[in-house]
Amino acid sequence: MSRSVQNGRFGEELDVTQGDAELVALAQAGDAAALGALLTRHEAGMRAVALGVLGYGPDAEDAVQDAMVTALRRIGEVRNPAAVGPWLRTIVRNNARTTRRGPRTLPVAEPEWFAQPATSPTPEEALDSGALRDWVWHAIGELSEPDRLVTLLRYFSDASSYEQIATVCGVPVGTVRSRLSHARRALAGGLRTAATTAHADVSAAGDARWREGRDMIATAMRGDFDRVVHESWWPHAEMVVPGGPRGGRDLAIRGMTTDLEAGVRQRLRNVVASGDVLIWETDLISPPDDPEHCPPGALWLQQLHRGRVRRITLFHPVPALV
Template sequence: MGELSDAELTRAAQAGDVTALGVLLARHEAGMRGVAIAVLGYTAEADDAVQDAAVVALRRIGDVRDPAAVGAWLRMVVRNACRARLRSTRDIPVADGWDATAATLATPEQLLDDHALRDWVWQAIEQLTPPVRLVMMLRHFSLGVTSYEHIAQACGLPVGTVRSRLSQGRAKLAEALRATAASAHDDAGALAASSRLDALHTLAAAERGEFTRVLADRWAKDVVLTAGGVRAVGSDFLARGMDGDLAAGVRQRPVHVVASREVVVWEMDLLNPPDDPDHCPPGVAWLMSLDRGRVVDLRLHHAPRETAPRTPTPGQPTPRETGPAAPMAAVTASGSN
């Protein structure tokens, strides 16, 4: 296969030939690394940019319009990733940052669904350990928890640990991709669709007053919840928290789902009541770890407020100080009673 041209390899990769894609990445690795070093110097950031570009190639090889120019396409992915790092202190997800026009057309999940490699990629992601898999899923497939800082906050980790796990994840992903290339793969699209239905059914059941039943059926009795710096154990905390939010008029709407067999992320819009628009932040991500299909660990990460807090009346705290910072915010109150 190494004797084939770039155009032939690209067409084969777009048709689902995983070996062809591996040959392309190996063939152009030196050029990709050269671009990263030219822009960022001999730094860990340069290595990260090359590794990110490899992940982008796995997900978006179907977007290459000129197969003979795939080398230039790969170098462009690296170059734009490097420039994004230089322009901002915040990390911009490579998949969304390298081509702003293409990024507006589809989400990363939709791009995966559009070509034959998606199930192979997800099968490889399943081979990662759950802690590494979670940071990889957030970085490359979530909508709002993609920067190193936000991932660190969501997972309760130092930023350095996030960087380390992402580096481990990219290296392990490459190994897993090679190891799973010839195996049968789960239907990643069906898994995500099933998880989205689960999110919708869970919220609908909660609004009917049946959240306790859902917890008993699908969640571990001793599930661990971490939210707003508070850690609680047991499904009773979750039930009281959800009931408190619903009583306050807060509703949740799923906007994006990322799912593997043992790690699931539900990203939600938070819809506050008209008479209390600052009750909750605009969104929340549910980061769930599963064991044999049951949720055993839940971390809630809340989207930052986009508007500046209003000036409080003297002696009266701001909404950010008093209002629940998340769905199931009553967990905090119930845990202190």
């Protein structure tokens, strides 16, 4: 008799003895149980690759878990479903080799033969284009706020290196690694148990966050940032600039006013939201007569309480080396 688990999307029985190609097809159709079965099937081989490069220790486990998160994001782009095992092991090998060379500058290492063109979507866009989207965002939303915060920064923002995440969060790099490891274990563990319940479609909520962000940035660019702050921040909200000043709402208003008077403009480029964590990434546009006035971009990490900002961190990410 074939072994089976509950199908996470359709409520049917999933035959986990199916071949890789069949399981990939189901996973690409949005079946979390199928992806969980694939990862369970290939986990031993993935771990063997990591141990062969890094030896026993937390770095090897991180390389395996990173590959599982990559699978969540990229399963829809697998070109040869029958070769998903080598694909997963190649991701692990690249992650492990990058770890051995030194600090990583890219969110997740991809196989060379799986490289995407320059116009490939952002990690968030790639995830949102897949049917696994709702399960993944539900799983991220179930993480604790500290774990969710580092996960969103690592996989969905420009501040993706351990060092930059540590700076944004105000914690040691070791704490970032620990929180990411815990988050990845939770995500991978959720897949292994096949996620048998349906989850709400996140598209509407994501679209609302984008509209809200665009409206707020547009209002700020008209010189009404003080209105944005007073309407969406708690009176005692804290603003932090890593390596710079700390203050409250007045600090944010003064900073934005100074930039506007200097001719600086901002354009919303990315929005990432999960529960009470909201990230805006903006392009900073310097005035034509002073093109080096400001860094090229900003990351606004907003920690919310009942929908309003209780703490905001302003950070200027260092572009990833490629």
